[in-house]
Structures are given as structure tokens and as C-alpha cells.
Amino acid sequence: EPEVTQTPSHQVTQMGQEVILRCVPISNHLYFYWYRQILGQKVEFLVSFYNNEISEKSEIFDDQFSVERPDGSNFTLKIRSTKLEDSAMYFCASSGTGVPPLHFGNGTRLTVT
Amino acid sequence: AQSVTQLGSHVSVSEGALVLLRCNYSSSVPPYLFWYVQYPNQGLQLLLKYTSAATLVKGINGFEAEFKKSETSFHLTKPSAHMSDAAEYFCAVSLTTQGGSEKLVFGKGTKLTVNP
Numbered sequence: 001e002p003e004v005t006q007t008p009s010h011q012v013t014q015m016g017q018e019v020i021l022r023c024v025p026i027s028n029h030l031y032f033y034w035y036r037q038i039l040g041q042k043v044e045f046l047v048s049f050y051n052n053e054i055s056e057k058s059e060i061f062d063d064q065f066s067v068e069r070p071d072g073s074n075f076t077l078k079i080r081s082t083k084l085e086d087s088a089m090y091f092c093a094s095s096g097t098g099v100p101p102l103h104f105g106n107g108t109r110l111t112v113t
Numbered sequence: 114a115q116s117v118t119q120l121g122s123h124v125s126v127s128e129g130a131l132v133l134l135r136c137n138y139s140s141s142v143p144p145y146l147f148w149y150v151q152y153p154n155q156g157l158q159l160l161l162k163y164t165s166a167a168t169l170v171k172g173i174n175g176f177e178a179e180f181k182k183s184e185t186s187f188h189l190t191k192p193s194a195h196m197s198d199a200a201e202y203f204c205a206v207s208l209t210t211q212g213g214s215e216k217l218v219f220g221k222g223t224k225l226t227v228n229p
Contacts, residue, residue, distance in 0.1 A: 006156075031214050042221045043157070043203060048214040055214045091156060100145055100207045100215050106156035 006092050006105035013082055013112055021077045021108045023092030032075045033093040033102060034067065036060070043091065049075065082112045115140045115206045119220035127228050132176075132191040134223045136204030139185065145207035146187045147217065148178055152200045160202070163187060174198070199227045 005024045013019050025032050034046040047057045049067050066078045075094075079086055089109050093102040120135040138144055148160040161172025168180045174197075178189045187204060201224045205217040 033214075033216065035217075043205075043217075043219040045216045045218070048216055050214055056216060093157075095215070100217060101147060101159045101162050102215075102217060103159075104149075104157040 004092055004094055004103050004105035006090075006108050008108060009106065010109045011111070013110070015084060015112055016081050019079050019082055019110065021079075021090050021092075021110070023075045023077070023105055024073050025075055025092065025094030026096075026103055027073070029094035029096045029103070031055075031095045031097070032067075032069070033095075034077045035091045035093060035104075036088040037091065037107075038085075038088040046077075046090075079110075082110075084112050086110060087112045115144065115208045115218050117204050117206050117218055117220035119202075119204050119223050121223055122221060123224045123226065125226040125228060126194045128196055129193050132189070132194045132198065132225065134189040134202050134204075134225065136178075136187045136189065136220060137185050138187060138204075138206045140206055145215075146178075146180065147205045147207070148172065148176070148187075148189050149203045149205060149219075150200050151203065151222075157203065160189070194225075194227045196227050196229065199225055201225070 007022045032049040037043045045058050047061045048055045064080045068076050089107045091107045092105045095102050116139045118137045146163040149157040150160050161170045163170050163180045171177045176191045201222045203222045204220040207215050
């Protein structure tokens, strides 16, 4: 069964550094998402992306965040200047039609020190 | 606005016992509802979904959930717990965004422990 893959599985970075989290969605899917889960808290929506543009973003997704689909297969989340509070598990997801269910990757655990 | 409440952040059952994880939703329109499971150090795996067809939904690993509109509930059950069911379970409701895509609003999760 096709799956969403995320790399790396764990990323450690220093406060103020830029990080790029990478995702390869399911190949025929058209809608892409990033969610995050701070340790011990609920999974939260960050952003959705369709037709090469952001279709919705949450209040969390401020100017420090950006997303890109640089080629036909990758979908990336960039955090320009990481803060301690960005430490979380970041999940990429995709769907074929925009209607759930979303297919999630295994996540990237980001640790900001 | 759509929201989800999961009652009980931790549930502990004995192996072979009934599993009942509670989820109540709030939605102004007929919702799409989901249960996801997260095993330790893994991602979110879809257990089952309700999309306005049958009210009793069967999922993977012997789990099922019943949509009850009158109670705004979507509780997850399994007749007999297995040690491998130990995980965190998330209920979610789907919300259509202004951009036309769907996003999920998750509950806080319920951690299920299965005792031998």
C-alpha cells in the first residue's frame, strides 16, 4: 500500500537555526498538509496546500513557517528561525481529493535546543 | 465550529476485556468522523471513518465505532482487548476550510493500556 514518507525521523537543531522537514506524499495525491504534535498535547493543523499554493493555514503558521513543493514528489516545511517552542513531532499528510481520510507519515521529531 | 472531546486521557483494561474509548463531537453540519491510532514512536494510522453511510463503522484490528447523532457521540469499541492494542487513540472531525480542502480537528487523545 502506498504511504507517505518523511525524513529525517529525528532532527536536532539549535535555536535560531533554519530547518527543512521533508515529505514525499502518495504519488497521485493532490492535497498536502502539515500537522504538529507538541509532546503530551493534541495534534494540531498547521497548513494545507493544493495546486501549488496554501489553501488554509492556522494561527500557528506564522511568517517563520513556509511550505513548498519544489518538484513533483516532495513537499517541504521550512522553519526559518527555530524557537524552543517549535520542538514537536511534525506530521505530513496527503489526500487524493481533499476529502479525508488523510494519510499520515510517521512524523519528524524536531528538537530545538 | 467543529470540535472533539475525548473523555479520559488514560484508559486501562485487562487483556480480553471490552475496550470503550469515548468521543463526543460538536459540529454544525453532518460531520465526517475518524479514529486514528498512534503506536509508540510511530505515525497516525487510520482505524476507521464515518462519512454519513452506515452508523456502525467497522475498522481494522477488530475495532468499531457507532455514530449516534442524538448523543453527538462516536465511541470506539473492541470486544476483547489484546496486548498489541496498547497505543494512543485520537478521535477527529473533519472541517472544510475556506480554501476548499479538508482539515482534521483532533481530540486530545486517549492512551490505552492493556494489562496481562
